[in-house]
Amino acid sequence: MSFWFTVIRQVGRNLRMTWGSQLMTLLTVSLSVLIFAFFYLIYTNMLNLGHKLGDDLSLIVYLEEEPGPELQQQLINKINTFDEVEEVRFVSRAEAFQRFADQLGKNQDVLNEMPRDFLPPSIEVLPMKNLRSLNQVKLFSAYLARLPGTIKVQYGQDWVERFYYFTKLLSIVVLLSGTLLIMTTIFMVAYTIRLTILGRQAELELLKLVGATNNYIRTPFLLEGLLQGLLGSSLGIAQLYILYQWIKLRFSGPGFLNVFELSFFPPSVSLTIIGVSILLCTMGSYSTMQKFLRI
Amino acid sequence: MNKPLHDNTATMIEMIKVSKGYPPDVVALKDVSVSIDSGEMFFIIGMSGAGKTTLLKLLCSMELPSTGLIEIGGQAIHTLKGFKLARLRQKIGVAYQDFKLLTDRTAAENIAISMEVSYKKPQIIKNRVRNLLEQLDLADKHDTITGELSRGEQQRITLARAIANSPTMILVDEPTGNLDATTTERVMRLLTNCNKAGATIVIATHDQSIYRHTSHRVMELRKGQLHSVARGTSR
Incomplete structure (x- = not known):
């Protein structure tokens, strides 16, 4: 056996x-x-x-005034000083108005009485894919907020933080x-x-x-x-x-x-x-x- | 029969000044020295409490001596451990006084255990079990749960298990305690046949009928001490 x-x-x-x-x-x-x-x-x-x-994450920097071409280049240089970014896109007041109108769709007639420049110009910053952690995003956001002419920086802070803590x-x-x-x-x-x-x-x-x-x-x-x-x-x-x-x-x-x-x-x-x-x-x-x- | 434990010597068991004590101050054996040859049939007699069972327990390494040396086939058993000890035990068949049967298993399963640990083939085990049960007049008890057997039947199953694996040394404790005269004769015939086949047999008993007319050596223990070793008169 x-x-x-x-x-x-x-x-x-x-x-x-x-x-x-x-x-x-x-x-x-x-x-x-x-x-x-x-x-x-x-x-x-x-x-x-x-x-x-994270791949879709973008930071929106609202500006006081629309930057001219020279200022745009200066801002791009400043942003790249913190870290390399995927893309920097400038959105003018008119462009912002048009986007908003498109989002409203059938209800865009509510904007008829509004001036076409009531929305602030902004910069959309797409960070590199390696900018993953919440702390890095926070630091980058604080850096962008210190740029001259910046009113506010938004990236869905609350949502991102909640998601981070949930994970x-x-x-x-x-x-x-x-x-x-x-x-x-x-x-x-x-x-x-x-x-x-x-x-x-x-x-x-x-x-x-x-x-x-x-x-x-x-x-x-x-x-x-x-x-x-x-x-x-x-x-x-x-x-x-x-x-x-x-x-x-x-x-x-x-x-x-x-x-x-x-x-x-x-x-x-x-x-x-x-x-x-x-x-x-x-x-x-x-x-x-x-x-x-x-x- | 298994391969002999020690081929080059005629001595199977060597005990030199062996003592065994139990706490607090019970002396079961004291300074017992004896040599038993290979192929010998050897009787240990004495009253209850004389130390017969203790001596058998020491021989099968179920317990270790307090002092002294025990060699089986030239090997000091207190030095054996693990695989070597298991191999030695496979060559020693023991029929315990308290039987140590698995009372929820059949007679056949109980006998087969000693062969299974040596990895014998199932067909060989089956045949051997049937053969032993027939020799001990228990053929009809093959599939009976041992817990349902009488004391005498259980005793014979214990004996069958002890010799099933064809050991080179067989230790038997009170083999006829619960048996009638006819069955006693049958059991002794079986043990004698094993002895003739070359096995060393050590029988501890106080049943005079099985050693009175023997030609083999008989050792008497009294209160744990060796009283006498004498060869029987009849041949």
Whole structure:
């Protein structure tokens, strides 16, 4: 009889004898993976959204007066002194009026009584793609506000700040759910293996006396932990995928989800989550054996 | 039969000034020295509490001596650990006084355990189990849960498990304690056959019927001390 055949038979026997607690552990592991992976999925999608919004980020510098060609060049030079930018666009009063009228569409007749120069001229600054962090954007905004003739700088401060703090909060939730995943998988698997060991104390003692090697006795328990990790995490990821498909189907059409494209993990991330879960469960199993398996 | 533990010597068991104590101040064995040859059948007798079971536990390395040296096949057993100790135990068959049966498993499964740890082929295990059960008049108990068997039947299953893996050394603790005369004779015949096949047999007993007319050596223990070692008169 080969070693692996014997070990697999032992694992089968263990699972049969303690199927109740094994099932509970499996569900707990899968739930932990589901919770962690769910928040991680939201987090990664938010990061993607952040990158996308960052690409569209522009700072609008409202000016007191329309700059002439020489002043325009001077302002461009000043802006480039802080950092290189993607593009600098000057918007005249007339251009600003026309844009506003276009935005009003059918209701543009409300502007009939208004003078065509009531909107201030502005400069639209598209920063480089590497200008990502909130602090950098804030510094750049403060720099632009100090340019001569500037009334105000706008880039949707409130929105950007809220989004930034929301992403921060999500990263903390991901961290917490990750810790939860680590603790539940290790403790639950360790507890189940401990129950199995205590329930089979007499058999393990006998196995030792008839000459079973340490590997013969330990490997089935390690394999149990490994199986719990594999099945539990695969189940968790599968549940999340079903949930993801349901959300996509349920909320497709005009609405929030059209603002950005919701995407699932690439296979490599799913495999990493499964791999880490397997490792954690096997570690839980190993630590219990070290404590309770006196061989 | 397994490969002999030690090919180049005729001595299987060497005990030199072996003592075993238990806290707080119980002396189970004191300064016992004896050599048992390879292929010998050896009886240990004495009253209850004389130290017979303790001596067997030391021989199968279930416990370690407090002082003294025990060598099995030339190897000092207190130095063995891990894989080497497991290999040694595979070559020692032990029938414990308290049976150590898995009472929720069948008779066949209990006997098979000692062969499974040596990775014997399933067909060999199956045949060997059937053969042993027949020899011990337990063929009809193949699939019976051992917890449902009588004490005498459990004792025979224990013995079958001890010899199933064809060990080179068999330690038997009170093999006939719960058996009638006919079954006792059957058990002793089985042990004698193992001995003839080359196994060293050590039997701890206080049943005079099995050693009274023996030609083998008989060691008597009294209060943990060696009282006498004498060869039986009958041949």
